[in-house]
Amino acid sequence: MKEHLKSLVLKAAERAHGSGALVSEVFPEFEIEVPRAEAHGDFSANIAMVGAKTQKLPPRRIAEILLDHLEDSADILEKTEIAGPGFINFYLKPSAWLPVIRRVLDEGAVFGRVNEGGGRRVQVEFVSANPTGPLHVGHGRGAVVGDAMASILSACGYDVEKEYYINDSGRQILTLGTSVWLRLKEASGKGTAFPEDCYQGDYIKDLALEVKERYPELSALDDEKGIAACARFAADSILHGIKEDLEAFGVVHDKWFSEQSLYDEGIVDAVLKDLEATGIVYEKDGAKWFRTTDWQDEKDRVVVRNNGMTTYFASDIAYHKNKYERGFDRVIDVWGADHHGYIKRIKAAVAATGTDPDRFEVILVQLVALLRNGQPVAMSTRSGEFETLKAVVDEVGKDAARFFFLMRSYETSLDFDLELAKKKSNDNPVFYVQYVHARIASILRKAEEMGIQENLEKLDLLKEPEEIQLVRHLARFPETIALSGSRLEPHRVPFYMMELASAFHTYYNCHKVLGEDEILSSARLALIRSVQQVIRNGLVLLGISAPEEM
Known part of the structure; x- marks a missing residue:
């Protein structure tokens, strides 16, 4: 209906120009919107206001001229009126809406789909939680936002791929391995101090017991090899659980991309070497820094520490360069709101590696407060006091969980009422x-x-x-x-x-x-x-x- 009304208005402008009433038949882009108040009609056009400069006439006068030259539309229009500074309000006859019913039934499952995307390739990367513990409800909100956004973009005519980036390298994986290794030693009667910076949850003890039962020979390894073995086992086991939890939640990714593969294939080193050659990466105080301040970041960022270890930012640079090399026109990352400060440096990385940073977008998902008896449930993977996504889905069901996570804008925090989600009313x-x-x-x-x-x-x-x-x-x-x-x-x-x-x-x-x-x-x-x-x-x-x- 909007398109039909827009066509009527543009033809009226053409006729008005032909009669000499308007100096130009060309108008800037204008909007036809549904008014907030039903009393203002079914649709409203702002063409008279946006065209005032071109036509050199007051908006209300332009609106009068356009309505004088509007072709006979008695079949769909009950009346028109000019409101405020020059809005044209259209009131449709009730019968004008009825063809929509036939269109819905004719188009069936594809009704609602549009072709804004024109087949352009879009990657939506979401969840990407470190495989150091089960998914919690915060991950669940990001998961369903990313999944639904991918479906909606597909319905808008984009070719969409959903990806999970596995952070299977670096300090947190080492901490995971250390946590399981120490619990394994404890279960083997070789108790030792358990540092506060290790993962505290019961799932760590469960993983240690599983290692002891399936791989008893690991207990004889030295600490370095034992930690490495426990890290691999625990990360693989947790990742398997994450996949199962996401599938039960109705989320299936098209691709799982390993951070470690970027190192194994030498991609991180190659990207950093290229950036050093252009001066974007430089040395200072024994470390290597990326000039993110050249892209309005508040300070330059370390990519290689003075101990020779790369930072997560180093692999993120290589990862995002890889995304565009795979042919995506747009890349959309779904992150937790606490990653807000990371946006500028990733945009800098995208630009520095040869891609327009406007092709990179971030959805920041605010926190979820899970209410139980009116009290929010604490969520911390390190302390072990968290509510898992699996527990919530098991309690309220997939459908309710997805709808509740989606029914509020991700830009606002969400109170998830478990009791309301279970009601059959x-x-x-x-x-x-x-x-x-x-x-x-x-x-x-x-x-x-x-x-x-x-x-x-x-x-x-x-x-x-x-x-x-x-x-x-x-x-x-x-x-x-x-x-x-x-x-x-x-x-x-x-x-x-x-x-x-x-x-x-x-x-x-x-x-x-x-x-x-x-x-x-x-x-x-x-x-x-x-x-x-x-x-x-x-x-x-x-x-x-x-x-x-x-």
Whole structure:
């Protein structure tokens, strides 16, 4: 509908220019938006304001001229008006919305998809938690944000690949190996002090016991070899558990990329050598530094310490260079909010290795406060006091967990109410939305038993305000997907779903779908089936099931 109205306005501008009323038929890019208040119409155009400079006329006068030259649109427009400084408000006839029903049913599972991306390749890297402990609920929020964002970008016409970067090298893996090794010695009767900077959780003891049972010969190794062996075993075991937890959460990555492979293949050394040759990496105080201040970072960053050990930043430089070498047009990283300060240095790395830094984007996901009896559950992998993602999914289910993580913008912190997520009532947002799909499935089954079939030729019988409001909501679905993709805001989809569910519940409480008038019932069946289709399409995008019964 927006495109149709935009075409009408542009043709009016062309005719107005032809008649001499406007000095130019060319206008700057303008918007046709849905007004916040329904009293301001179905759509509103700002063309008169943005064109004032070109036309050398007051906006309200431009709006008057455009409306005078608007072609006869009595088939869709009930009225137009000029508001405020020069907005043109369009009021559509109720019947103008009805073709949306046919479009939804014709397009089916692809309704809502747009082609903003044009097949351009996008990589979304998310979760990428160190394999030093189980995933906690904070990881869960990042996981579903990345997963849903990838699905939405795919629906926007991008070729999307989902990646997990395995931090299987460096100090934290060494700390993991040390933690398991010390617990193994303790379990073997060779108890020793357990430092506070080691990982404290019970899962470390469990890993040590597993090592003792499966590889008893490791206990005889010296500390250096024992720590290395325990680090490899523990990291592999934890990573296997992470994959299982993500799969149970409905998250499947296309690629798992090992940080260690960058070292094994000499890629980190080669990249640093190239940067040294250009002067971007330089030596000072026995260490090697990257000139990130050349890209507005607050200070230069160490890439090789004075003991010869590389930093995580060194491998991140090589990793992000590798991403673009694989042919991605855009790279989107999903990070925890505490990594905000890391953005400038990675953008600097992207630019220094030959890529436009605007092709690199970061989604920063704020913290989750998991409420249990009104009290937030502490989460720290080092102390062992954390709530695992697996425990939450086991308790509330995959669908509720995903919806709750997604229904608020990732830019704001989230209070996750476990008790609300488990409720089987309309107080629970995911139940509220899924119930619409199940309720409509029940009505469709009953209609089949009664021998009533939907009839798309009788849609003109749908005249109730609640019916038109429902169709208006359906029409907004493609725009919601496009906005969600362009602004990287996956929360727009569950928010839309709750609004659509609310509109359906309002309609259902006011009007009987299967009534005495069989012809009207046949038209209403088409309406509710289109609602069900959009609910299903939205839930699929979010990785949430669309139940036939509840």
